[in-house]
Amino acid sequence: xxxxxxxxxxxxxxxxxxxxxxxxxxxxxxxxxxxxxxxxxxxxxxxxxxxxxxxxxxxxxxxxxxxxxxxxxxxxxxxx
Amino acid sequence: xxxxxxxxxxxxxxxxxxxxxxxxxxxxxxxxxxxxxxxxxxxxxxxxxxxxxxxxxxxxxxxxxxxxxxxxxxxxxxxx
Numbered sequence: 001x002x003x004x005x006x007x008x009x010x011x012x013x014x015x016x017x018x019x020x021x022x023x024x025x026x027x028x029x030x031x032x033x034x035x036x037x038x039x040x041x042x043x044x045x046x047x048x049x050x051x052x053x054x055x056x057x058x059x060x061x062x063x064x065x066x067x068x069x070x071x072x073x074x075x076x077x078x079x080x
Numbered sequence: 081x082x083x084x085x086x087x088x089x090x091x092x093x094x095x096x097x098x099x100x101x102x103x104x105x106x107x108x109x110x111x112x113x114x115x116x117x118x119x120x121x122x123x124x125x126x127x128x129x130x131x132x133x134x135x136x137x138x139x140x141x142x143x144x145x146x147x148x149x150x151x152x153x154x155x156x157x158x159x160x
Contacts, residue, residue: 034125
């Protein structure tokens with residue numbers, strides 16, 4: 001089974017990387033851009049066929065390693 | 081309009097960050113993990129209501145700044 005995890009900064013947390021990208025886009029004529037936020041996408045291949053078990057494993061990994069629970073939110077999607 | 085862009089390494093390109101995450105997960109008992117790949121998620125707020133125009137702007141930005149066309153693939157999703 002494959003899991004796709006997105007990790008994003010919580011709303012209200014200053015996203016310096018996003019601000020840098022926004023400035024770069026503005027300087028190349030992207031005047032329509034009002035906000036940019038940058039997050040991580042982590043694709044995990046799991047040797048586990050049960051959806052509930054896979055979700056449990058990936059949730060534990062997010063809590064312990066992949067996301068910082070103080071500043072980041074995560075979202076897990078399981079794909080066959 | 082909001083655009084969600086995912087940038088991932090092309091298949092076959094060595095993902096050192098993904099390998100590092102995989103090793104860290106294996107060391108915390110994630111024996112089921114067979115592969116990890118790490119990419120970027122970029123959320124862009126655009127002051128543009130037309131879907132075709134928005135897609136054109138974001139595609140240009142991906143080609144010129146957000147992704148490296150030699151090593152990376154990108155995927156754009158427009159959200160209202």
